Amino acid sequence: MTNQLRPVRRALLSVSDKTRLPDFARALAARGVELISTGGTAKAIAEAGLKVKDVSDLTGFPEMMDGRVKTLHPKVHGGLLAIRDNDEHTEAMKTHNIAPIDLLVVNLYPFEATVERGASFNDCIENIDIGGPAMIRAASKNHEDVAVVVDVNDYDAVLEDLARHEGSTTLLLRRRLAAKAYARTAAYDAAISNWFAATIQNDSPDYRAFGGKLIQSLRYGENPHQNAAFYALPGRRPGVATARQLQGKELSYNNINDTDAAYECIAEFDPARTAACVIVKHANPCGVAEGPDLATAYQKALACDSTSAFGGIIAMNRKLDAATARAITGIFTEVIIAPDATEEAIAIIAGRKQLRLLLAGDLPDPREAGLTAKTVAGGLLVQSRDNAVVDDMTLKVVTRRAPTEAELRDLRFAFRVAKHVKSNTIVYAKDSATVGIGAGQMSRVDSARIAARKALDAAGELKLAEPLTKGSVVASDAFFPFADGMLACIEAGATAVIQPGGSMRDDEVIKAADEHGIAMVMSGVRHFKH
Known part of the structure; x- marks a missing residue:
């Protein structure tokens, strides 16, 4: 690549975001650059005491149609597109009195922000x-x-390039800026197309694009040999992408992925109803609990699997307080994310220099519609977010015994958690806390047994006479294809079950539940998470 220089003698500026505009325009004018501008941008430059030529004077046409037509003119596009070393192009410029434009400064109408604030269609x-x-x-x-x-x-x-090269820009800079410019228009068009598809309720448009703005370049991806970066999408759903990091090391790819999993899970728990805590390790909850306060919820969540919680991610659904901050700093933790934190809690966390503290400002809405996407070889899988919430479901009792009020409360709790655990999922819960979690197994029976074994290990650590799965309830993210998975849960001590239902063998499973005197409800909603 050559370092071909191009002098900047004429610049066209037309910006929606006028941050630093007067200073930038002043620096250009100081180099003798002729300034051309439009509307509000021209007014801001003139108010800075600078000479500026309105684009309508350049084109010979006024702005019209409420500003829809102002720069769509040969004297603008000819000045931008003319190849300076092409004799035919330069002759056309002379013939039609088109002056070259050497620098274009444009940021776009704030479409994404307009949608975000809930503006009307028009x-x-x-x-x-x-x-x-x-x-x-x-x-x-x-x-x-x-x-x-x-x-x-x-x-x-x-400005640095102009200063270094006596008023000229380098090809290297121009190529870098052009690449960024194309990416910006692509992201802009993606936001528009996705908004349009949503407004006309087209779930599967013929073309689908996503575009985001860089939040940070990451040290590496899931593994050190992988490159990675973190981008913000339009919409600003509260979470790790919008959170303010108060302290700690830069987040890694895995930190971001795990923190997102934790915060999406904690959003299932209404802070007006209860305090709640989620502890996540490798994108799976390893402990979730409700309590009268955050400190109690944290201790209950930690008791589920304190071994896995080491080096985990912690999410809270309320403002982090000092008592909870002290409890959390008792073991090594990678990240804490909460809507807010007290000054005292922030000061306590500050004593752990490596611990990241993120304040997201709000909780995401678990019922909010939206899209998720993942890549596959040669393709992109896009789906609507799983925004089904157990509180909105009609639970059907299918066994002779109905669950007690306490069991039903725990069944709803367990199903909230199961939505955020990788399939196949089994979640044991008791007294609004997880007491055993089995995740990501090829067999639902294995998930049930792994969760029970974890509960047995936790009982040993807590010096309990028996694991907390005794007298617990259990949630399955999908139906039991055979009775064996449910029987494994019963063997672990579960007295009530919540599952979606829908298996060809539902009758066999229900019969087995009745034979063991346990209660079963069906939600009719599956929560696979791969």
Whole structure:
């Protein structure tokens, strides 16, 4: 790649985000760059005491149609697209009195922010930028001659290049800026297309695109030999992508993935109803509990599997308080995420320099619609978020014995948790706390036995006479294909079961439940999580 220089003599600026605009324009003007601008941008530059030429004076046409038509003109696009070393292009410029534009500075109408604040359909449509993307794409295509800036954060890089090269930009910078510009218009169009698909209730549009803005480059991915980065998507669902990190090391790929799993799970527990704590390890909950306060909920969650909790991720559904902060710092923890924290709690956590503390400001809505996506070889799997909530389900009692009120409360609790555990899932719960979790097994029977074994190990650590699965309830994320998985749960001590139902052998499973005198309810909703 050569270091081909291109002088900047004329710049067109048209920005929605006017952060740092006067200073940037002033620095360009100080180098003798002619400034051309539009509407509000031209006004802001003029108010800074700088000479600026309105684009309507350049084109000979006024802005019209409520500003929809202002830069869509040959004198703009010719100035951006003309190849400076092409004789035919330069002759056309002379013939039609088109002056070259060497620098384009555009950031787009705030479509994503307009949608995010819940604006009307018409307001969203009016915030779809047309002239901006057209100019950006034109300048980017002709990056051999034109520099294009779509991000305020690149102002300094442009000014440094101009200072270093006596008013010229390098090809290296122009290519980097062009690549970023194309990515910006792609992300912009993706946000628009997904919004449009949602408004017309098209779940499977012929083309699907997702675009995001870089939050941070990561040290590596799941493993050290993998590259990774973290991007924010439109919509700003409260969570790890929106959280403010108060302290601790930079989050890793696995930290982010695990923290997201923890916060999505904790969102199932309404903070107005109860305090709750989720402890996650390798994207699976290893302890979840409710309590009258966060400290109690944490201790109950920790008791489920204190071994796995070492080096885990902790999520809270209420403001982190000092008592809970002290309890958490008793063992090694990677990340704490909560909606907020008291100053005293923050000070306590500050004593653990490596512990990351994230404050998300709010909880995500477990009922909120949205999309999730994952890649497969040569493709992209897209689906709506699992926003089914057990409180909204009609639970059908299918056994002779109905669950007691206490059992029903724990069944709902266990099913909330099962939604966030990798399939095949078995969750034992007692007194609004998990007492055994089996995750990600090829056989549901194995999940039931692993969860029971973990409960047995926990009983040993807690010096209990018997594991807490005795007298517990159990949740299965999907139906029992045979009675064996449920029988393993009964063997572990479960007295009531919640499952979706829907197996060809439901009758056999129900009969086995009746034979053992346990209660069973069916939700009619499956919660597979792969």
